[in-house]
Amino acid sequence: MKTLSESRCYGGMQGVYSHASTATGGEMTFGLFLPAEAEEGPVPVLWYLSGLTCTHENAMVKAGAQRWAAEAGIALVFPDTSPRGEGVANDPAFDLGQGAGFYVNATQKPWAPHFRMWDYVTDELPRLLFNTFPLAEEAQSITGHSMGGHGALTVAMSFPGRFASVSAFAPICQPMASDWGRKQFRAYLGPDEQLWAAHDSTALMRRLGFDGPLLIDQGTADQFIDLLRPEALAGAMTERRQGGTFRMQKGYDHSYFFVSSFIEDHVSFHAAALMG
């Protein structure tokens, strides 16, 4: 593992690291914020999965989460959104290929060799983090924005018991029924839609749900709201009698100004679940 930078931040440390990844077959970069409490021993962890076009950096510098994580004494992990670099397939569209991994393991050409972000964020990166840093594996929560909200919800529901709480900002709620999903699932997973359902929050909500606190924020002025389909997930929550808070935030769009406006609430929400 290489240390790319470490900056003192709110009394803790914001680091950026890279490592050779087996899952994606290349070098991967991630951000990790450790609060001051990590100098004394393992601290709880909040995962933040990012959206289309983002790297490990966007949320780390724009979301403003460190202020509240420092106050709560919890760490923040910012993974990248896809494999990158020479020899990694790409597409001219912003919503396919590099920067658009969709948190799945691709099985189709040309994506299969590297686009294994599901294994990366659910297995390889956690093992690296818990072996390397003072992080409490038994105290994890997860959040994300847009494609990363899709990632957070699908990962949280797929690993019952791993996460104390889950939240999302403007998540892609039903990729199987959206142009933000069908195109990518077809490209990465192939034409069999049965295989897509494992990565669709609405389908997972109907089948599995989430046993813990759940919080979703969605801006009413989000320019992508018809692609995000919040009503599909809300409908599945209703059918399942899933507890949770689904907030429609009046006048907010899809930008980081929306995320940063409510990140305090989300970090506090997760801190309450993690600190129990």
Add this chain to the structure above:
Amino acid sequence: MKTLSESRCYGGMQGVYSHASTATGGEMTFGLFLPAEAEEGPVPVLWYLSGLTCTHENAMVKAGAQRWAAEAGIALVFPDTSPRGEGVANDPAFDLGQGAGFYVNATQKPWAPHFRMWDYVTDELPRLLFNTFPLAEEAQSITGHSMGGHGALTVAMSFPGRFASVSAFAPICQPMASDWGRKQFRAYLGPDEQLWAAHDSTALMRRLGFDGPLLIDQGTADQFIDLLRPEALAGAMTERRQGGTFRMQKGYDHSYFFVSSFIEDHVSFHAAALMG
């Protein structure tokens, strides 16, 4: 004036606007955060001047000031750091030309026609803002980072009575004695060092001082600390018996992680002076 974007943010609005500038002879872009209170009437204004390589955008998306400005009910202005675009002179170095206006009016070729950032931030942009938005001209404060800290301090001292308070993050304190200053002042203002003193915070502190609250934060692990020369300004404050708070923040570097870690303090500091 053109509206480039407006995003709901902490209950207020983060806008980005551009306009034809007489001072710089081209189109200029700025960010403006208005708190919810601006819907009711004019609100106080905190100017944020940015550092080398920055545009209007960096602090607007990275510094995290809006959270605290919203709480205090004050507006934030994020000007660009130089003229830009076709026909505007530039230099391959990151610290001269576009992105490096140093808040002076250039008199030398090739810079003189456009690089008039002093007039832009002290005259033209204020007039535009106070004519266009619900901002209280009698309630202004100013801050900035690095080159923008230099700008904030020199502007505040040069217009006695205009600003209720001044603060800076890791400002360039004595450009006349630093490679971050001598090179640029020679290029923009010519070889006569007498003319440089009007843009040197240490010289201005000796001559004018600031009649109001003053706050400076400087990281002890700042990679540029020898170029910033905080000891020169602190010495001038001592000589003058200038009141103020000069904080050396242990372990912090020059990045926005440093700025964001202390922006809450700075906004609160200015809010107290503005609301006082």
